[in-house]
Amino acid sequence: MKNSANDYRLEMTGISKSFGVVSVLKNVNLKVKPGEIHALLGENGAGKSTLIKILSGVHQKDAGKVILNGEEIAPKNTHEGQVLGINVVYQELSLVNDLSVAENIYLHKLGASKSWMNWKGLIHDAQELLDSLGFKIDAAAKVKDLSIVQKQVVEIAKAISEDTKILVLDEPTTVFDPNDVKKLFQILFKLRDQGVSIIYISHHLDEIFKIADTVTVLRDGVDTGSMPISETDKDGVIHLMIGRELKDLYPVRDIKIGTVPIFQVKNLTAKNTMVHDVSFEVKPGEVLGIAGLGGSGRTETAKLIFGADKKKSGTLILEGKEIKTNSPVDAAGYQIGFVSEDRKEEGVFLPLSIRRNISVTSFKSISSKLGFINVDNEYKKVLGLIEKLNIKTPNSEVNVKNLSGGNQQKVALAKWLSIDSKVIFIDEPTRGVDVGAKIEIYNLINEVAKKGVGVVVISSDMPEIMGISDRILVMHEGTFYGELTKDQFSEENILRYSIGEPLKQYN
């Protein structure tokens, strides 16, 4: 190992990465010193995760250089990354539930070690490590019996059990209470003082200003600035995170919003998720935007209303009448639609044809009492929708898996447009969709609203949600933190509410 000319441990320069036609990172630089906590900031989709995944070996860069301790590296998988001393604690937990804590912490070593388990040593080492972190966790316990906070700690223990040179934490504190956060910070400070370089991704600006030494901000796949934390403040960082122009991506529509709400939600609280005390209403013809950071409970709220998650308390009122949606069957019966953000897993039937996908919600209107489908009606309906939504396909019998993302999304939408929904929830309407299809989807949303449907759109894409909504509610930690009317729309305001900050007062 030779000494580098400067005092950086890690230098990522000119990193670019595209997925298909979507360019995620453009010429990004990130430089981290030994023994510093380096905050990586940016909105959802700014490219933070992709950058980290390139560092750790999950993805491979298209262009640019990664230099670790003066030597160029290009890990082809996470194992190679780990060997180089790069460890990542991911947002989604990557633990094996049915194994013990100790096995999880040393999982990467188990495969490489001798054939027989050294249980005593394994548990002893793991326990020592956990104790040193200051959290009370039994190394012999099964991971599935741990709380979510404990799991996160195990995840961190796993990452530092190695000879770690660079430790990346992606939103590690979303599940922690303040006390745990303090403990975590102490661990991080200790590691920093031992010379570990820590890259810390978080949306909590307060945290960043408490622990970080340096900050780098990404926006739309470009790094917009990097500086010591002492040289900036919250407003400065927020400014770097936003500051785009709204493009004329968003079609103008003639808005006719009714006066009486078509759908109201009062004090809705979930049984199994963080969603609590959610209240809102949507009027016929209105497009209501729900913004917030990933993990703030937006999708969970929609699923709760749709009956896919269990409710603890709260009231739903559709057209003035109280309704109960204990299952998606109930919700669909009340003509409430839900287009899932997870298109492939929850939205479409990939191996089935477009026709079969679309008609799955509308059999009532195209079949006889005995359940026999009137195929003529079905084709008429499906072909009509294909034409109307401009789904690009030679015919209705093409399997959905062969369509592009944008066209798959249109199929998912068509499923709910084929029945006359009264309220429709659309979660991330254009994720992974190219620009052309985006505009078509926006037009579609407008058209649906025009028919007097109450449309609720959940989106992480700020320009999008400002471009299409009549009103925006912002979620923060499981409930609505604030509401923005059209004249208040700005990325800064959305971001402030998203991270639990009040709006800035202008005179």
Next chain:
Amino acid sequence: MTLTLKQQLSSPAGILKFLVKYNTIFIFILLVIFSALISDVFFTSVNLSNLLKQVSGIGIISIGMLIVILTGGIDLSVGSMVALLAVTFAILVNIFALPLAILMTIVIGFGLGSISGYLVAYQKMAPFVATLALMTIARGMSFIYSKGSPVTFTTVGGQFMSDFANNSTLGIPNIAIVFFIIVICTMVMLRYNVFGRLIIAIGSNEEASRLSGIKVNKYKFLVYAISGALAATAAIIVASRTNLGSPNMGMAWELDAIAAVVIGGASLNGGKGTAINTLMGVLILGLIGNILNLLNVPSYPQQVVKGAIIIFAVLLQRFESK
């Protein structure tokens, strides 16, 4: 269908694609030609009629297996159910009038299938486990009720069923006609009936189905119940052929049924499979047995050949998905 048959067959690549797509029918035809060349007895009406009689029972439970597999499940209990329901039918037909005995047997089959359905759909038990339990329960019960020995038909009704099961109409064995009717009904149901379309949707993506407002549990429950009712139908047929119900009937039939469905191109993950292809799968398995019998191959090597054919058929299907 974007291409007409003629267009498809106009290039070598097209022909290959065509063969891969309709591989079960293709294998079936090859086997028929091979059988006819190799044995003079094969194309006699006696042999063909025997072949159809032999496959009808397994064929009917294969259809039940198909609709269960379409939802992504599996029903291991059908073989034992055939034994239990054959014994049940033999007892009932000796007591009650024939139509009542038939009806009762089918209702009992539906009820037994409902137990699996309930465990899978509402208790979230793994289909493999729930139906494995039902499999041993049904086999045990069939021995208990029959006291270990076959129950012979003794009444006029029993005699009528026996005659029906062993005779033919227009040259086609009556029980094969029953089987074909069930295949046709299932084809129609899977294509034109909401029930059929929804079970395919569930097998293709259960979560998306749930979020589309489909009563997933109800349909999962029903497919096992229907599989039970079809096992009852198969039981009545096989009992009637031999004029008795025996607790040893249907041994390992669940495996043949699964094999037939898989040879027919269905995916064990659910969402993919058709009745006509399952029919082909049943006939292919039957043909292999038949031709090996005609060639005087002992039964153990027969099993080896059967297994090899299953592997070959499934490997061929992998081309299709590419």
